[in-house]
Amino acid sequence: MTAKVVTVTSGKGGVGKTTAVANIGVALAAKGQKVVCVDGDIGLRNLDVVMGLENRIVYDLVDVIEGRCRLRQAMIHDKRLPELYLIPAAQTRDKSAVSPSDMVRLCDELRLECDWVLIDSPAGIERGFHNAIAGADKIIVMTNPEISAVRDADRVIGLVEAEEKGTPELVLNRLNLAMVRRGDMLSVDDVLDLLAIKLLGVVPEDESVIVASNRGAPLTLDSKSKAGQAFHHIARRLLGEEVPFLELEAQRLWQRLLGRK
Amino acid sequence: MIDIKGIRDGLLVKLGEAPWADLQAALINAIDERPAFFKGARLALDVGSQVLHVAELAALRELLSERGIFLWAVLSESSVSEQTAQNLGLATRISKTRPEAARSAPQAGAGETALWLAHTLRSGARVEFPGHVVVMGDVNPGAEIVAGGSIVVWGRLRGVVHAGAQGEAGAVVCALELSPTQLRIAGEIAVSPKRKGKIQPEIARLQDGVLVAEPWQTKE
Numbered sequence: 479m480t481a482k483v484v485t486v487t488s489g490k491g492g493v494g495k496t497t498a499v500a501n502i503g504v505a506l507a508a509k510g511q512k513v514v515c516v517d518g519d520i521g522l523r524n525l526d527v528v529m530g531l532e533n534r535i536v537y538d539l540v541d542v543i544e545g546r547c548r549l550r551q552a553m554i555h556d557k558r559l560p561e562l563y564l565i566p567a568a569q570t571r572d573k574s575a576v577s578p579s580d581m582v583r584l585c586d587e588l589r590l591e592c593d594w595v596l597i598d599s600p601a602g603i604e605r606g607f608h609n610a611i612a613g614a615d616k617i618i619v620m621t622n623p624e625i626s627a628v629r630d631a632d633r634v635i636g637l638v639e640a641e642e643k644g645t646p647e648l649v650l651n652r653l654n655l656a657m658v659r660r661g662d663m664l665s666v667d668d669v670l671d672l673l674a675i676k677l678l679g680v681v682p683e684d685e686s687v688i689v690a691s692n693r694g695a696p697l698t699l700d701s702k703s704k705a706g707q708a709f710h711h712i713a714r715r716l717l718g719e720e721v722p723f724l725e726l727e728a729q730r731l732w733q734r735l736l737g738r739k
Numbered sequence: 740m741i742d743i744k745g746i747r748d749g750l751l752v753k754l755g756e757a758p759w760a761d762l763q764a765a766l767i768n769a770i771d772e773r774p775a776f777f778k779g780a781r782l783a784l785d786v787g788s789q790v791l792h793v794a795e796l797a798a799l800r801e802l803l804s805e806r807g808i809f810l811w812a813v814l815s816e817s818s819v820s821e822q823t824a825q826n827l828g829l830a831t832r833i834s835k836t837r838p839e840a841a842r843s844a845p846q847a848g849a850g851e852t853a854l855w856l857a858h859t860l861r862s863g864a865r866v867e868f869p870g871h872v873v874v875m876g877d878v879n880p881g882a883e884i885v886a887g888g889s890i891v892v893w894g895r896l897r898g899v900v901h902a903g904a905q906g907e908a909g910a911v912v913c914a915l916e917l918s919p920t921q922l923r924i925a926g927e928i929a930v931s932p933k934r935k936g937k938i939q940p941e942i943a944r945l946q947d948g949v950l951v952a953e954p955w956q957t958k959e
Contacts, residue, residue, distance in 0.1 A: 577801065579801065629880060630862075632863075636860075636862060636864055637863070639861075640793065640827050641797060641827075674859065
């Protein structure tokens, strides 16, 4: 097997990177893929909580890198799906415990194990960010429709391009269609206008995301919610399927009905 | 092969003429001999005429960062290396240590040479050049251009630009969409007014000490 290593990053914190990694991981695994999610946020680990696997951690990422355990031992199997695994971050260490070359080695090892490696990047553009993108084949930049988040996303895209990692793809999270219609929120077009990269998905704002995260059961596991569907669509696009942007269509229709644009 | 000295902004390391791999190894050796001295240092690197690409410079930056050293600037006589450094978000000028370069810039720069950038400048990108700067792409908010001469943007200009940075009052700034966060020509500063009407190419210049922007017309 030769896995594709995908890193989800954003620059700004709190835009939904961890939630996205958990949900895209579940969605890919539900499609029969073997997926390993890696929490790159050493010292502030969250992915295990969102995936509901916190109480099963024995070894973590730093243990693997420092050779205290084998890779397989640190891979926690999420039993709700046949082949979904998590490598948690260390909570008692910080970003300096890992170097970009460690991550490249880890990714190369994981590539032989599975179909997809999803890395959850920490916020910021420092060491942790460089670690998270070091071994990636593809980078997803996540943003919210807020000026500050979009500005940070722009900076991160610049940094990714400077590292010659290719142009990342965009996931726009927490879009509130009602607010966009009222002109109170940046629209998908406004964001794309500035960032000018390929759109991988749009996730509508949805309260059930928070509920699911708190329960440790990612939305994509069973929910029929809009946000859950959006994550399933993102997974299908990653697998090379052409999936129309339902949300965008709806928005255009509304604009037409309201006589805007 | 390596010359290390203290400057106001940290350490300046001057590399001699040798293959890059040897220079890099020598530098890392020198650092590993005195780790305590180097730890936490801000390092500027003068690479002379070495031609460096992103992979090489990024690898060195990583080696340095593993040793707790922050590489913030790369000085070079090669435009390729300068471009590489800029791509990695590193400075390519350090103040004070090269006064002769700064002084000679207006004569050598304005009106003579131009820096051609065939890509969008994203937030965090900073370009400094003694001559003119031409951008084929957008200049996004958070990006900054400082030019000794004029600035031409074939795209949307929404970042900060400073034309005629060494006092050249005849410098102009033009863009297909001129809505910079802040625009400076020589010593004057202006911010874009709220845009009314349709977007059109505009040119900004100094007229009697006042910054004015007017639509670009085919007939003057």
